[in-house]
Amino acid sequence: MPPSDNPRIAEIVDAMKLARDARAAVDEVPARYAGGLLALADEYRQKGDEGVYDRLAASLDGLEQLYGESAEFRTLVDDPRIPREAQMKAALSIADSAGLDPMVRNFLGVIVNNRRLSMLPRILGAFRALLAARRGEETAEVVSAVPLSDQQARAVEASLIRAGHARVRIAQRVDPSILGGLIVKIGSRLYDSSIRSRLQRLSQAMKGAA
Incomplete structure (x- = not known):
């Protein structure tokens, strides 16, 4: 059928x-x-x-x-x-x-x-x-566990510019559940260095090794 x-x-x-x-x-x-x-x-x-x-x-x-x-x-x-x-x-x-x-x-x-x-x-x-x-700008959504200082926000912006993103504007969002690190979304790209994601990857690796 x-x-x-x-x-x-x-x-x-x-x-x-x-x-x-x-x-x-x-x-x-x-x-x-x-x-x-x-x-x-x-x-x-x-x-x-x-x-x-x-x-x-x-x-x-x-x-x-x-x-x-x-x-x-x-x-x-x-x-x-x-x-x-x-x-x-x-x-x-x-x-x-x-x-x-x-x-x-x-x-x-x-x-x-x-x-x-x-x-x-x-x-x-x-x-x-x-x-x-x-x-004519790109907006980068930056998620952190605690609010970023001005110096930290500028450092993120500089890193994105070095990665090839021109005229970047940072939009910050606080999410304590990520525990630490950053999640950066710009266009279709996602950069995830959060502690939560690292722990999840470690958990998956341990399951695979069991």
């Missing part, structure tokens, strides 16, 4: 197609919000605000750093049970305390109002990619 005539296989194929379609629809949301924010920045620039891209990128970096370092803010972003009104009040209060650019503060309010705050990390990533493409 050909695979297409097998009902069970046909069901699996249909289910996989539905899953792909659903994933595509979900991935489209962060790109749509990021594109809207970039379009707003374009309007400001056309009106003579030459520093809007740098100011916006710096403020969004601050928002991302806040997500990485503040357990309170991560809970606010990640917990869907928090009512919208409480989420809005807390998010705007945190934005004001952090001194975020008014455009980013308002954008955060829109995300909360539309119940998309849980997508904030992916929206920030999508915006970085769009802005880097606009500037």
Whole structure:
């Protein structure tokens, strides 16, 4: 019986197609919000605000750093049970305390109002990619167990430039679960020197030797 005539296989194929379609629809949301924010920045620039891209990128970096370092803010972003009104009040209060650019503060309010705050990390990533493409830059996502110092970030940037990546912009993210070392993703390349990965490779090697 050909695979297409097998009902069970046909069901699996249909289910996989539905899953792909659903994933595509979900991935489209962060790109749509990021594109809207970039379009707003374009309007400001056309009106003579030459520093809007740098100011916006710096403020969004601050928002991302806040997500990485503040357990309170991560809970606010990640917990869907928090009512919208409480989420809005807390998010705007945190934005004001952090001194975020008014455009980013308002954008955060829109995300909360539309119940998309849980997508904030992916929206920030999508915006970085769009802005880097606009500037002809490459964005390197650097994951570390603890925040990098300015000197360490510059060292990573210099290493990537020596590896052949021109006009690199570093986007840092903190993930204590990697234990130490770094994970660097730039374009389709992944450089993983994290302690977690080393331990996993050691574990696999020990299993193979057993």
